[in-house]
Amino acid sequence: MPVAEFHEVFEIGNADTPNLLNSEQFELRHRLMLEENEEYLEACRNENLVEIADALGDQLYILFGTILKHGLQHxxxxxxxxxxxxxxxxxxxxxxxxxxxxxxxxxxxxxxxxxxxxxxxxx
Known part of the structure; x- marks a missing residue:
């Protein structure tokens, strides 16, 4: 999974087994998801399919990263x-x-x- 590589290179870390995140970690993941949802909404309002695709790809990237942080990839x-x-x-x-x-x-x-x-x- 490319996001795992990103997390390793940028020293974000990945969990191997299911776990809970501390409040600092889950608040960050939540903020990142909110930002990408807002970018999607703006792209839709602007009727910009390129930006819609970018926002959806970013949402997946953040979601996959959150799955890795929680160790739920398996x-x-x-x-x-x-x-x-x-x-x-x-x-x-x-x-x-x-x-x-x-x-x-x-x-x-x-x-x-x-x-x-x-x-x-x-x-």
Missing amino acids: KIDEVFQEIHRSNMSKLDAEGRPIFREDGKILKSPLYFKPNISKILNRN
């Missing part, structure tokens, strides 16, 4: 698949999505929460 694919399974359970009994007025997809009675703790507790 678990994140499975976590993502579990979240996908959970999201698909939002369909109603006829297999249709339920939308809120603003377009947000709502949870159906068939919805189940992702079992992420099971993944994290597995060796």
Whole structure:
């Protein structure tokens, strides 16, 4: 993963096993994510596809870095698949999505929460 190389070269560090960050670390990661989200919003408002792509790439870079800082790189694919399974359970009994007025997809009675703790507790 290129972000791992960046973290090593710039002495940011990567964790090998799942862990919590201290407040200084998680506050920084959060600020970085907020900055990139704001850049995306500005690029969209300016209708600038190049800047949109740049902002999305930067968001991924920061997200991958945060995954590495938390030591979740060996678990994140499975976590993502579990979240996908959970999201698909939002369909109603006829297999249709339920939308809120603003377009947000709502949870159906068939919805189940992702079992992420099971993944994290597995060796």
